[in-house]
Amino acid sequence: MTEYSKKRKAFLNAMGEYTKHDVAVAFSGGADSSLILKAACEEAEAYGSRVYAVTMQTELHTMEDLKTAEKVAEETGAYHIVLRINELEEVGIEMNPVNRCYLCKRLLFSRLRERVCQLGIDIILEGTNADDLKAYRPGIKAVEELGIVSPLKDAGFTKQEVRQMAAEYGISVAERPAAPCMATRFPYGTRLTNEKMSAAAAGEAYIKTLGFYNVRLRVQDELVRIEVDRDRLEQVLKYKKEITDYLKRLGYRYVTLDLEGFRSGSMDLELGGKGGI
Structure with missing residues (x-):
């Protein structure tokens, strides 16, 4: 078994566990979160669970990003929720500080957790991959503090491997360029x-x-x-x-x-x- 095959198996096994109950995916419409959403929807079928794709429409992302997320969510069959949040109204973010990503992620995922708790959902999945750990990503700390699960990172998936598996699933945004805020x-x-x-x-x-x-x-x-x-x-x-x-x-x-x-x-x-x- 190749290294990629081992990671793929570990990822799908984990997704099978997470989707035994209703689950939410922090969904941007990029390759990472789209792979998680697609895998979650397929694994959830065995349990009759619901998968919610939650997209955050913010001042720091374009309408193109939202339209892409809406399109891919429809392709997967997930329930799509759009949260509208203005980060620029939050203290500290407007001046683009060095820890902006941490402050922003903390805000967005706190709001996301509040929303899905209303649906009785405890598990939230997001798309950090192993390559992200090599970069300056202070937002990862906020994700970990809030107990958000990063299945691609946990399985050791690189960005290239994410794109490979997304292509295998026929995901339309498998080769979509990264779209940071x-x-x-x-x-x-x-x-x-x-x-x-x-x-x-x-x-x-x-x-x-x-x-x-x-x-x-x-x-x-x-x-x-x-x-x-x-x-x-x-x-x-x-x-x-x-x-x-x-x-x-x-x-x-x-x-x-x-x-x-x-x-x-x-x-x-x-x-x-x-x-x-």
């Missing part, structure tokens, strides 16, 4: 506003329409730094006028291309950390 586009200590995040989201969406897969706009005041996969850097220059014109219409004065390419978590470099978002 929009706060990750700004330096720590920057006041977060809906206007700033909407502009960054619009700019990324436009560049993606030109055929780019991983895209991040890192914003520092009036300067925007474009990150795309390294093997696509030259392609950006072919669209330099279109991209520059579009981004300047969004309010950016200086448009730059990061020659190091897309780096997950590049805003964490100032911390001397590992990156990851």
Whole structure:
């Protein structure tokens, strides 16, 4: 039995145990939580249990994220609940502190637990994987403090293995790029506003329409730094006028291309950390 097969078996065995009773999945519509949701729905059939996909619609995520989550939840047949939460109203989060991810996760999962407790649900599953442990992810601490279960992490699944198993299940978002919250586009200590995040989201969406897969706009005041996969850097220059014109219409004065390419978590470099978002 291969290492992947062992992990797969351990994951499904655990999911079989969790779904003996009704269960909730913190569901973003990404590959990780979609795999958990799909596996939960299939395993729950043996027990007649209900699986609730709970998506948090927040100020730090785009409407595209919500639409994707709604689509995948419908594909799996899970009961879908959308919680609307404004993190920017919470003390501390608006100024994008270094521990923002911890504060945010603590808030979101506390609200999630309150909601599913009304349904008589004790077990909440979420999509942290083993690769996430290598990055700067203070939100993991909040997940652990609240007793949320991370079955992919527990089984030792890497992101690549998550995508592999998601593809085996026929999950439509198996290869969907990571979609971290929009706060990750700004330096720590920057006041977060809906206007700033909407502009960054619009700019990324436009560049993606030109055929780019991983895209991040890192914003520092009036300067925007474009990150795309390294093997696509030259392609950006072919669209330099279109991209520059579009981004300047969004309010950016200086448009730059990061020659190091897309780096997950590049805003964490100032911390001397590992990156990851």
